[in-house]
Amino acid sequence: MNTSPLTPQRSTGKHSSPLSMQPILSHATIKATPNEQACYVMLEISPSKDLPTSRLPLNLCLVLDKSTSMQGIRLQQVKEATRQIIDFLEPEDTLSLVVFSDKAEVLLPGQKNVDKALAKSVASTIQPSGGTEMLQGLLAGLQEIQTNRSEMSVNHIILLTDGRTYGDDEECIKQAEWAGLNQISLSTMGIGADWNEDLLEKMADVSGGTSTYIDTPRRIVESFKATVRELSTIVAREVSLVIELADNVTLHEAFQIAPHIRRLDINDDHKLALGPLGTNNRKIITLELRISNAEPGKQQLMRLNVMGDVPTQALNRQADNWTDITVNVSSDTDAEVVIPPVIITALGKLAIYKMQEKAMQDMASGNIIAATQRLETMATRLLNLGETELARAALLEAGRLARTGSLSSEGRKKIRYGTRSLSILPQEL
């Protein structure tokens, strides 16, 4: 704690992991019963305080939709956002610029020490034309990132589109997966109501990035800047949480709660991929466990380890720093259950997100009545949280669904991205 932040801490003993973890358990004590019972663990993962906060060089590519529909204020704002990002860059950062419509074009091949005046003038030449073929743009962007990457760089693509891409969805996801495996994350941004949120969200998720819904062109600049600012704080890449469960415990569900809610895929090896980690982007994860045959006494539920690639640290990935999660098992059935408020808040918001997931599933399977009811119930929960705006959006869409059998493209995005970002938590965690 009291070491100077200027002295880099290189592997000072095997217990100093560059990433720290703080777990909280929902039930300090569980019942002794052969029956299955649920228990939740919430954890915050953040860079250790003694980790040097030197900035990693960015290897950034902007992949911009210049199709005809981008004409006017949208493209104008995209150009402005690009200019502001160019100003933000440091000499050791690399920037490349790709535009796409029916085909892709590399406007600015990747270069360090970007000639800012030149780059801005190149950005201002973008003219709208043609349709939307995202795959072309993505491939050109990945190519640029690959040629310019270095051992230390944060490799990232910001992809902005306002339309649906036709026929190449699956290939786009494949490429995004490949990007994720090669330490390239994607921020996918959709503007307006006509893009495919399933596709953009999936592409961001599999690559460890974030997807953003931009409801009005006025928010383009802000969204771009927020993303680049976030990137410049990244200290660890490919962060993952490794879970080893006790024999009588299973992992039922896992979610990331912050920075935004998303479901985490549980693989056989119980290693949850969390993407890159920045200094002001702590990750909060909840795990829902199922315990059977709990016997009185102390029970170890699982042990956890956070791994990640921290370029400024020499020995990091092997960090053997397991944390045990233990619970008391008591046969006193009348014991009062006290759940930490922070867990109730987080899981309450997660419950709303999950209702949204279910409403969309109901709708996809043609069960309009169930979907309508779920949206209505969801609206009530949102009202109770004081989320009046989102509650109204949900009610409006519930009404539309009941009358017309479908949601508006815009409402669907509003609800999806709104419930996802419900997760702002109190600071006390």
Add this chain to the structure above:
Amino acid sequence: MIKCPFCQTSHVDGTLFCNECGTYLLDDDQRGTDPLGTSEIGWVGDTAEDPVATSDYRGTGPLAIRLSIGKHKRVVEIPLNKAIHLGRLDPASDVFPEIDLTNDGGLEKGVSRRHARILKREGIVVVEDLGSINGTFVNGKRLAPYLPETLSSGDTLQIGRLLIEVELRS
């Protein structure tokens, strides 16, 4: 196993939130409809934001409304000089409706604490659903939340599953 008090879905012991409807499962008080009044929503007392409190509404149109509530036809007559909220009394969450439907079987019939309100707008009596869970119906037609619908004498107003006959008094 525990059962969700709202949608009756069964869950493993220790589950905190119902997967189907998002109800918090440890709270004994929570029985069915919307659990808490939010301060954002205009309710009894905050007349400053209540459009009905302005003088426009006293002038023309019916002066009072007479409601026959439920199968026992409990009759309530109430002047239309301000908005009349229908719901279930819950002092704990600061909800004090003018017409409390608790004793008319409100909970069983799916009446929300903040369910609907009746008010006079430019001489016309309207009813507005306040985003209730189980809905407000006029002559069998469900109202869109927050979208006022005209009420006339002889109409049947339905709050959740509770039937109310409406009569306007001039």
